Amino acid sequence: MSLAAAYPSSWYAATAGPPPAAAPLAGAQTADVCVVGGGYAGLSTALHLARAGMAVVLLEQAQLGWGASGRNGGQVHVGMRRDQEWLERRLGPETAMALWRIALDARDHLDWLITGQGADCDFVPGHLHVDHKPRIVADTRRHVALMNERYDHRSLRFVDREEVRARVASHDYHGGMLDMRGGHLHALKLAFGIARAALGAGARLHPASPATGFARQDGRWRVETPAGHVLADRVVIAGNGYLRGLVPAVEARVMPIANYIAVTEPFGEAGARALIRDGEAVSDSRFVVYYFRTTADHRLLFGGGESYSYRAPNDIAGLVREHMLRIFPQLAKARIDYGWQGMLAITPNRLPLVREVAPGITNISGFSGLGVVLAPYFGKLVADALANADGAALDRLAALPVPRFPGGRWLRWPTLVAAMSFFALRDRL
Numbered sequence: 001m002s003l004a005a006a007y008p009s010s011w012y013a014a015t016a017g018p019p020p021a022a023a024p025l026a027g028a029q030t031a032d033v034c035v036v037g038g039g040y041a042g043l044s045t046a047l048h049l050a051r052a053g054m055a056v057v058l059l060e061q062a063q064l065g066w067g068a069s070g071r072n073g074g075q076v077h078v079g080m081r082r083d084q085e086w087l088e089r090r091l092g093p094e095t096a097m098a099l100w101r102i103a104l105d106a107r108d109h110l111d112w113l114i115t116g117q118g119a120d121c122d123f124v125p126g127h128l129h130v131d132h133k134p135r136i137v138a139d140t141r142r143h144v145a146l147m148n149e150r151y152d153h154r155s156l157r158f159v160d161r162e163e164v165r166a167r168v169a170s171h172d173y174h175g176g177m178l179d180m181r182g183g184h185l186h187a188l189k190l191a192f193g194i195a196r197a198a199l200g201a202g203a204r205l206h207p208a209s210p211a212t213g214f215a216r217q218d219g220r221w222r223v224e225t226p227a228g229h230v231l232a233d234r235v236v237i238a239g240n241g242y243l244r245g246l247v248p249a250v251e252a253r254v255m256p257i258a259n260y261i262a263v264t265e266p267f268g269e270a271g272a273r274a275l276i277r278d279g280e281a282v283s284d285s286r287f288v289v290y291y292f293r294t295t296a297d298h299r300l301l302f303g304g305g306e307s308y309s310y311r312a313p314n315d316i317a318g319l320v321r322e323h324m325l326r327i328f329p330q331l332a333k334a335r336i337d338y339g340w341q342g343m344l345a346i347t348p349n350r351l352p353l354v355r356e357v358a359p360g361i362t363n364i365s366g367f368s369g370l371g372v373v374l375a376p377y378f379g380k381l382v383a384d385a386l387a388n389a390d391g392a393a394l395d396r397l398a399a400l401p402v403p404r405f406p407g408g409r410w411l412r413w414p415t416l417v418a419a420m421s422f423f424a425l426r427d428r429l
């Protein structure tokens with residue numbers, strides 16, 4: 001029996017079925033690549049490296065899919081965390097277009113995982129992004145026109161106030177956009193699916209095996225765990241918001257933020273459709289985003305609220321409930337069956353941190369709350385580069401500017417809290 005942290009008591013853990021069979025690392029192992037972190041990014045890196053014929057050992061400190069990958073909203077977005085207008089302004093039209101192509105490839109890659117690799121995860125198509133202020137609606141309309149014309153993204157369309165309110169039983173929203181390439185899925189089933197495919201391809205996956213340090217040995221990296229070590233030519237760090245200072249070069253640019261989810265009692269099919277008529281994923285324009293959807297067993301899964309500490313509040317369900325009732329006051333009497341938190345990993349400008357942090361050690365993280373589609377694909381890009389298949393897309397990502405958080409290791413928290421609190425306050429005005 002492993003002493004490592006168990007899965008949180010989430011709706012995902014209650015409905016995912018048993019995790020893939022894998023044992024902790026014991027003794028010494030060698031590999032071409034050692035991957036640290038068993039979320040979407042690490043598992044997918046392991047899958048693609050193994051498919052390319054490389055020897056790969058993955059270390060996960062807790063359980064496979066235990067981190068953000070097994071706890072998130074399950075919302076499938078098409079695009080980067082920043083919209084194309086922002087990317088064009090800040091990085092130029094050519095880089096913005098290249099990032100858009102990477103985002104589309106990432107979306108195709110998710111389909112490949114689901115249908116080509118058997119990562120069945122209850123995918124439901126449709127993602128509706130809604131505006132919580134009337135003044136934002138004109139920008140949304142302009143954004144949809146730009147995406148349709150300049151990016152030829154035809155699955156996206158503008159949705160007016162009447163249609164939004166017919167789709168979502170809330171008076172909070174004034175317009176939005178619907179993308180039928182988006183959708184939602186069962187987050188932990190996706191992680192399990194990638195893990196099973198990686199095991200099937202020959203990757204060695206070890207839960208309950210924290211990497212505790214790295215040292216050079218005979219020109220290779222020696223990665224320590226409490227019960228053994230891995231000697232590898234290369235290391236991929238995919239620890240996201242759970243690294244807790246293991247790699248200071250990552251920590252300077254990637255900050256963990258806690259985000260909360262609650263899941264209600266089941267309402268039956270008609271009750272669920274009375275909340276979100278067609279069952280798509282919904283997220284809104286708040287700075288601290290509200291995101292929600294109904295589940296296969298007809299509950300409402302609602303995400304909202306965040307804080308800047310690993311310590312979980314005593315009553316997560318109660319905390320999220322307050323947010324949920326702002327959108328769905330008709331649920332005042334609904335029971336909350338599950339509440340949990342997960343750590344996002346954000347960067348100062350919300351661009352991902354793909355970087356060689358030491359010779360032979362590559363980090364992929366900082367998806368800034370949008371990793372369901374991107375994290376598995378970034379794993380593939382790292383694997384492709386390490387297996388010498390193709391490093392062009394990875395180079396493009398590695399060249400993205402990601403500044404350090406101001407304030408250094410300790411002061412960055414209060415600095416960020418002040419900034420985030422200001423924006424969260426603006427959501428309410």
Ligand SMILES: Cc1cc2nc3c(=O)[nH]c(=O)nc-3n(C[C@H](O)[C@H](O)[C@H](O)COP(=O)(O)OP(=O)(O)OC[C@H]3O[C@@H](n4cnc5c(N)ncnc54)[C@H](O)[C@@H]3O)c2cc1C
Nearest residue numbers: 037039040041061067068069072073075211240342371372
């Ligand atoms: C509450 C919440 C809601 C979200 N909702 C959405 C959403 O709806 N849509 C979306 O696109 N994205 C969403 N995200 C973001 C998305 O979940 C992440 O971007 C994605 O899962 C990142 O995957 P990852 O593999 O990089 O990290 P993780 O899944 O966090 O995996 C990192 C793993 O590394 C392990 N680890 C860390 N340090 C060590 C070590 N020293 N040794 C061994 N293992 C280690 C951790 O235990 C963890 O399992 C959400 C995130 C959260 C927290």
